[in-house]
Amino acid sequence: MATQVVQLRRRKWGETMRPDLWWIEPLIVFTILSSFLGYATWAAFQNTHYAYGNYLSPFYSPLLFSEFRESWFGPKPGGWPGWLPFSPALLILPFPAGFRLTCYYYRGAYYKAFWSDPPSCTVGEPRTGYRGERSLPLVLQNVHRYFLYFALAFLVFLSIDVWKAMWFTDPGTGVRHFGIGVGTILLVANVILLGGYTFGCHSLRHLVGGYVDRLSGAPARKKAYDCVSCFNRGHMRWAWASLFMVAFCDIYIRMLSLGIWHDWRLL
Amino acid sequence: MTAGGTTSVSREIVESGQRAAERSGESAGGESKRAAFRVWRGDSSGGAFEEYTTSVSEGMVVLDAIHQIQAESANDLAVRWNCKAGKCGSCSAEVNGMPRLMCMTRLNDLDLEKAVTVEPMRAFPPVRDLVTDVSWNFAVKKRIAKFKPRIPDAPDGTWRMAQSDVDRVQEFRKCIECFLCQDTCHVLRDHQKHDEFIGPRFLVHVAALEMHPLDIENRAAELRQAYGIGYCNITKCCTRVCPENITITDNAIIPLKERVVDEHYDPLRRLVRLFRRKS
Numbered sequence: 001m002a003t004q005v006v007q008l009r010r011r012k013w014g015e016t017m018r019p020d021l022w023w024i025e026p027l028i029v030f031t032i033l034s035s036f037l038g039y040a041t042w043a044a045f046q047n048t049h050y051a052y053g054n055y056l057s058p059f060y061s062p063l064l065f066s067e068f069r070e071s072w073f074g075p076k077p078g079g080w081p082g083w084l085p086f087s088p089a090l091l092i093l094p095f096p097a098g099f100r101l102t103c104y105y106y107r108g109a110y111y112k113a114f115w116s117d118p119p120s121c122t123v124g125e126p127r128t129g130y131r132g133e134r135s136l137p138l139v140l141q142n143v144h145r146y147f148l149y150f151a152l153a154f155l156v157f158l159s160i161d162v163w164k165a166m167w168f169t170d171p172g173t174g175v176r177h178f179g180i181g182v183g184t185i186l187l188v189a190n191v192i193l194l195g196g197y198t199f200g201c202h203s204l205r206h207l208v209g210g211y212v213d214r215l216s217g218a219p220a221r222k223k224a225y226d227c228v229s230c231f232n233r234g235h236m237r238w239a240w241a242s243l244f245m246v247a248f249c250d251i252y253i254r255m256l257s258l259g260i261w262h263d264w265r266l267l
Numbered sequence: 268m269t270a271g272g273t274t275s276v277s278r279e280i281v282e283s284g285q286r287a288a289e290r291s292g293e294s295a296g297g298e299s300k301r302a303a304f305r306v307w308r309g310d311s312s313g314g315a316f317e318e319y320t321t322s323v324s325e326g327m328v329v330l331d332a333i334h335q336i337q338a339e340s341a342n343d344l345a346v347r348w349n350c351k352a353g354k355c356g357s358c359s360a361e362v363n364g365m366p367r368l369m370c371m372t373r374l375n376d377l378d379l380e381k382a383v384t385v386e387p388m389r390a391f392p393p394v395r396d397l398v399t400d401v402s403w404n405f406a407v408k409k410r411i412a413k414f415k416p417r418i419p420d421a422p423d424g425t426w427r428m429a430q431s432d433v434d435r436v437q438e439f440r441k442c443i444e445c446f447l448c449q450d451t452c453h454v455l456r457d458h459q460k461h462d463e464f465i466g467p468r469f470l471v472h473v474a475a476l477e478m479h480p481l482d483i484e485n486r487a488a489e490l491r492q493a494y495g496i497g498y499c500n501i502t503k504c505c506t507r508v509c510p511e512n513i514t515i516t517d518n519a520i521i522p523l524k525e526r527v528v529d530e531h532y533d534p535l536r537r538l539v540r541l542f543r544r545k546s
Contacts (some may be wrong), residue, residue: 010457017364017384104521108501118453121504122364122389130458134497142532145525202517206525214480216429232517 011124013116022120029113032240033106036247040097043250044089049257050250054165055183057250058190060089062157095150100243102144104202105235145203155195162187168265180267183252190249193242200231200238299324302379304332306344307386310395317341318382323374329362329385330369333397345396353510356445360397361386366447366508369397388450401446407465410493414476415484432480439475439519441511444468448505448515454498464495467505467515474519477526487530490523499524 016022043050043059050057051069063071065088080086100106111117118125133141165187168179198204209215209225216222231238255261299322308317319336330348337344349355351370358369363377363384377383391399420427448467454460465473473490476482490496505515513519529536 010459011389017361017386019363019378019381104501104524108503108516111500112502117500118457118502118504121451121502121507122361122366122456125453125457128458130454130460130498132454132495132498132500134495138500139497139532142524142528145528145533146535202521203525203528206522206529210522211526211529213478213482214429214432216432216480222431235517 010128013124013126014119015124016120016122018120018122022123026113026116026119029109032243033110033113036243039247040093040250043254044093045085045087047085047087047089049254050089052183052253052256052263054167054169055181055187055253055256055263056161056164057253058158058161058187058246059093059250061154061161062092064088064091092154095147096154096246099144099147099151099198100239102141102147103239104144105239107141144201145207148198148201148203148207151194151198151201155191155198158187158191158194162191178267179265181263181265183256183263185266186245186249186252190242190245193238193245196231197235197238197242199228200233200235201228202232202235204228205232300379302332302374303382304336305382305384306333306336306341306397307384308341308344308396309393311393314393314396316384316386323379325375327374328370329360329367329372329374329377329383330358332374332383333369333385345394345398347398354443356443356510359388359445359447359450361388361450366450368445368447368510371510388446390450390452390456391446403461404444404446404449404466404468407469408472411465411469411473411476412484412486412489414479414482416481417483426481428480435518436475436478438513439471441513442468442471443511445510447508447510451504451508452499453502453504454495454500458498460495460498464498467499467520470494470496470499470523471513471515471519474523477523485530487527491527491531496520496524496527 014023040059043057048068050060051063056063063069065071065073065076065086067075071088076086112119116126117130131138133139162184165184166178166180167176168181169176205225205228208228209218209221212218212221215225252261256263301320302323303318303320305316305318308314319340321332321335321339323332330346330351333344333346337346346358346360346369348358348370350357353368353371356368359366360369361367361384362369362372366388369385374383385397387393387397387399388401391401391403394400416426419425446468448471449455452466454464455466470490473486473494476484477486486494499516499520501516501521503516505520506513506517509515
């Protein structure tokens, strides 16, 4: 159906009649996401100071290869080319990164902050052409549910790390005993916040029951759908809180490993 | 109906403006103050903002001020309105750059130290002053596959539904078709994809049909192609401006996007369907 739509003049980039500080929000999103991306990339390439005692940085969990501590497959693979930088974090980070990159909330946020598409609601855009998520490359955002499957698995790995973070080895006797340190609490908070973010995922909401029109006949499914919907209502808050916490856990453990900070034992 | 058309309509609008002016004078007593409004005046051939000042008082909304301006200084100012209660969706416009219902935008929520800008919705062709031609929306609605119920549950031709199943689509039925969501959507507003994208309002309409417990029509292919759901890049501006607080993006558009993924972008799910069909 061809429709002749004659409109008012198209506004230029950044042009708007809004008197409020509309650019603050995209600027904050740009700054935080850029900082996180920069820090996470730097931390992933370090391949050192990612663990301290019984604490393991979430950037390196699950630890697939390691020369310094117990890992799934032992030290770095022998055939690894010398010119290629190696870090176990580089092998696992693409999955949580992909989960966040394709997340429906983050998409909306970074399209505004990084692409000005649009810069903010009712603010003029820099480009006249627009393809949206209909064609390559953005049609690939539809892979989100596959990253979700990995994200759910990562929650299990991080929970195991929390359990390990509750068992401290006495340096004198070598005996392991239960304890709680600030690092343990941070790793617990990390799993809780990541759990809140993952369990509020729009794709999960669809997969547990959103695709069904009659949930009344399946009470368990209905309960799961309501539960995910509940987390989903705060998806943005969970997303930011978990992003901060995962970065802070890495910073905390790195600082402990470098001897700059000291872990407080509560128990 | 577009104002500025018939004489009776114009007179009615002017009288209403006069009544609003009288009311504001009565209620305000000595407390009313002057405020400036920059109102877009023009038609499809072009236009510009014109500044008016009028007295404002507590409790007034933007539509009251526009009616006062009509009565006092711009008798020919065209504005579409009807219920003045936020239920008819007629007085949609852009107030200080944001799509809003003029009748629900209270002046005490705006900074009256600066002139308040009032302009028509930019996603639709201007007819005159604050009135736009929203007929494109009605044409779009006709393109959407109609409600197709399953075979009746009872011999008397009736159906049985659980309230909890209907609850989900009930939210979408609150829509008053003010088209503010269409106006704020940059796909329509800035990129003018009116031929390829039906906009948030009609994605809500499709969601109301698609998720209805009785409906058996599958609109996934149309959503992907003819309705252009892929154009939505989830800015949530539509949710932000909805006067009925419908969670358009999270509850309607994203679930529909996921249904499209089920049918067209998820090879694993396609495989499962294939095996289910064979077994």
